[in-house]
Amino acid sequence: xxxxxxxxxxxxxxxxxxxxxxxxxxxxxxxxxxxxxxxxxxxxxxxxxxxxxxxxxxxxxxxxxxxxxxxxxxxxxxxxxxxxxxxxxxxxxxxxxxxxxxxxxxxxxxxxxxxxxxxxxxxxxxxxxxxxxxxxxxxxxxxxxxxxxxxxxxxxxxxxxxxxxxxxxxxxxxxxxxxxxxxxxxxxxxxxxxxxxxxxxxxxxxxxxxxxxxxxxxxxxxxxxxxxxxxxxxxxxxxxxxxxxxxxxxxxxxxxxxxxxxxxxxxxxxxxxxxxxxxxxxxxxxxxxxxxxxxxxxxxxxxxxxxxxxxxxxxxxxxxxxxxx
Numbered sequence: 001x002x003x004x005x006x007x008x009x010x011x012x013x014x015x016x017x018x019x020x021x022x023x024x025x026x027x028x029x030x031x032x033x034x035x036x037x038x039x040x041x042x043x044x045x046x047x048x049x050x051x052x053x054x055x056x057x058x059x060x061x062x063x064x065x066x067x068x069x070x071x072x073x074x075x076x077x078x079x080x081x082x083x084x085x086x087x088x089x090x091x092x093x094x095x096x097x098x099x100x101x102x103x104x105x106x107x108x109x110x111x112x113x114x115x116x117x118x119x120x121x122x123x124x125x126x127x128x129x130x131x132x133x134x135x136x137x138x139x140x141x142x143x144x145x146x147x148x149x150x151x152x153x154x155x156x157x158x159x160x161x162x163x164x165x166x167x168x169x170x171x172x173x174x175x176x177x178x179x180x181x182x183x184x185x186x187x188x189x190x191x192x193x194x195x196x197x198x199x200x201x202x203x204x205x206x207x208x209x210x211x212x213x214x215x216x217x218x219x220x221x222x223x224x225x226x227x228x229x230x231x232x233x234x235x236x237x238x239x240x241x242x243x244x245x246x247x248x249x250x251x252x253x254x255x256x257x258x259x260x261x262x263x264x265x266x267x268x269x270x271x272x273x274x275x276x277x278x279x280x281x282x283x284x285x286x287x288x289x290x291x292x293x294x295x296x297x298x299x300x301x302x303x304x305x306x307x308x309x310x311x312x313x314x315x316x317x318x319x320x321x322x323x324x325x
């Protein structure tokens with residue numbers, strides 16, 4: 001159990017951000033062991049051939065299927081919408097002492113000397129090569145899908161911001177994840193190790209994620225205290241929606257349904273669609289049902305809500321519409 005102890009100033013310093021690098025690092029686990037990431041199988045199938053031939057062995061050695069990942073691989077984002085290139089630069093500039101210390105912790109957990117020695121003996125050169133591997137993997141495996149992933153994560157940020165505005169920290173923490181609990185002026189995250197960290201005015205950073213199935217907590221003295229948690233609607237991320245029957249597709253041509261389809265650039269509930277378009281929940285529900293019947297929308301339950309998202313086919317239709325095709 002990781003526990004963060006709050007003061008009043010820490011509650012005022014809660015913030016949210018998106019980290020492309022965190023998604024990249026954890027996606028390696030899904031790629032290596034799809035049985036632990038069943039909802040990401042469509043992505044796994046699409047990228048395995050693309051990454052074949054890349055030199056990923058040192059990276060895979062630092063990112064085990066379970067256990068500790070060197071913190072320098074996942075620098076907490078310093079802006080709400082972090083840029084991959086900026087995060088890569090942060091990794092390249094990691095102090096040598098940190099590299100040796102954190103790779104040493106991986107050795108303690110089982111990293112082979114053959115993979116560890118270059119980082120311990122020539123850390124600067126090894127980190128540069130590692131950064132090149134990260135860039136190549138990003139280009140092959142995640143960059144083609146990043147607009148869709150980013151839209152899902154941005155929608156989660158908007159939802160969490162509204163929760164915080166409407167109900168304060170209590171409402172915010174209530175539905176982040178079943179493994180996250182607010183108790184006695186502290187936030188507790190169920191983890192395989194135990195530590196307590198006083199935030200001491202630094203606040204807490206929350207990062208919604210796609211690939212991890214459970215929350216992660218960063219309690220390193222080097223970084224901003226950070227909690228990563230699964231974003232809403234991840235189960236819809238790779239949904240194809242199926243092939244639409246021609247008869248059902250014709251019902252999408254109305255202005256109301258088109259507006260609903262355009263609003264689903266990320267998973268949203270019926271209520272969120274209604275508020276976004278300033279229509280009644282009943283009207284939004286009817287449009288969503290027609291779009292789903294046409295194979296243009298997929299749905300998935302998340303807690304008490306049912307979330308809807310465009311299918312890849314619908315994304316192509318919207319893209320074609322935007323380009324005037």
